[in-house]
Amino acid sequence: MTPERRAVLNGVLDAPGHFTADDLYIRLKRRDPMVSRATVYRTLELLVGSRLVEKVDLGVQQAYYEYFFGREHHDHLICLGCGAIIEFTSQAIEDLQNVVCQEHHFEIRYHSHKVFGRCRKCQQGGSPDA
Amino acid sequence: MTPERRAVLNGVLDAPGHFTADDLYIRLKRRDPMVSRATVYRTLELLVGSRLVEKVDLGVQQAYYEYFFGREHHDHLICLGCGAIIEFTSQAIEDLQNVVCQEHHFEIRYHSHKVFGRCRKCQQGGSPDA
DNA sequence: ATTAATGCAAATTGTTTGCACGGTC
DNA sequence: GACCGTGCAAACAATTTGCATTAAT
Numbered sequence: 182m183t184p185e186r187r188a189v190l191n192g193v194l195d196a197p198g199h200f201t202a203d204d205l206y207i208r209l210k211r212r213d214p215m216v217s218r219a220t221v222y223r224t225l226e227l228l229v230g231s232r233l234v235e236k237v238d239l240g241v242q243q244a245y246y247e248y249f250f251g252r253e254h255h256d257h258l259i260c261l262g263c264g265a266i267i268e269f270t271s272q273a274i275e276d277l278q279n280v281v282c283q284e285h286h287f288e289i290r291y292h293s294h295k296v297f298g299r300c301r302k303c304q305q306g307g308s309p310d311a
Numbered sequence: 312m313t314p315e316r317r318a319v320l321n322g323v324l325d326a327p328g329h330f331t332a333d334d335l336y337i338r339l340k341r342r343d344p345m346v347s348r349a350t351v352y353r354t355l356e357l358l359v360g361s362r363l364v365e366k367v368d369l370g371v372q373q374a375y376y377e378y379f380f381g382r383e384h385h386d387h388l389i390c391l392g393c394g395a396i397i398e399f400t401s402q403a404i405e406d407l408q409n410v411v412c413q414e415h416h417f418e419i420r421y422h423s424h425k426v427f428g429r430c431r432k433c434q435q436g437g438s439p440d441a
Numbered sequence: 442a443t444t445a446a447t448g449c450a451a452a453t454t455g456t457t458t459g460c461a462c463g464g465t466c
Numbered sequence: 467g468a469c470c471g472t473g474c475a476a477a478c479a480a481t482t483t484g485c486a487t488t489a490a491t
Binding site: 183201202203218219222223242243244 | 457
Binding site for chain 1: 470471472473474475480481
């Protein structure tokens with residue numbers, strides 16, 4: 182546990198939900214130890230390996246991360262208007278998913294369920310794009 | 312509709328399920344007209360726009376495509392052992408997904424549901440990786 | 442002639458890596 | 467003094483783009 186790694190971990194801890202490696206790097210740059218981008222990537226990978234952080238693929242070319250310690254698995258609603266990310270869990274969906282896998286004799290390891298659309302705010306006169 | 316575009320479309324039509332832009336490019340290279348990689352990308356994007364082809368994100372850094380004309384939407388089970396891709400549909404899951412979205416006042420546009428694990432073959436003495 | 446599509450090669454983007462350097466046991 | 471982590475800059479890989487050329491109307 183080096184000072185750099187501690188800095189990255191701290192950065193992760195007060196990150197706002199979902200963030201990219203670069204978000205984190207930029208945010209860390211404002212504080213002292215000035216860790217390098219490479220170390221951010223390397224340390225994030227480390228944290229993912231130790232289940233402290235989860236890497237989530239939100240359908241863009243950039244990987245997102247989120248703090249994961251002790252949290253439940255959840256999936257995401259992703260707003261095409263403002264980029265907001267809403268988390269959800271549904272045991273019923275997971276159960277059905279297990280049934281589907283059984284039918285196909287498929288041994289499930291993990292899954293990713295993303296719904297893209299518009300959040301409440303963006304439906305009401307919000308940003309018109311996407 | 313140029314000869315190049317026709318060539319790409321033909322390539323798509325006899326593609327084996329899911330393929331990457333580069334798969335397609337390589338495959339086309341064996342036949343005559345020799346379209347360029349750029350044109351393959353450009354044309355695929357065009358076909359996606361006209362709903363003839365669907366772009367699917369399988370969780371790797373490469374985009375996959377599949378012929379989509381007149382097909383139902385479906386989701387995927389992806390084998391971590393051999394890379395096999397099994398398609399599935401479940402109206403029950405989609406219904407529950409709609410309920411979840413309603414609860415969050417989220418207007419759904421499209422979704423992506425991927426399950427990673429091991430296919431039947433790979434469970435039986437198959438490749439040990441992942 | 443104007444417009445649109447192509448091919449090439451260079452640019453872009455997010456991420457990874459080789460390697461020399463610095464610190465620690 | 468062996469080892470590990472770091473920073474830098476170069477390497478990468480998939481995709482996109484600028485631009486000059488070509489083809490079609």
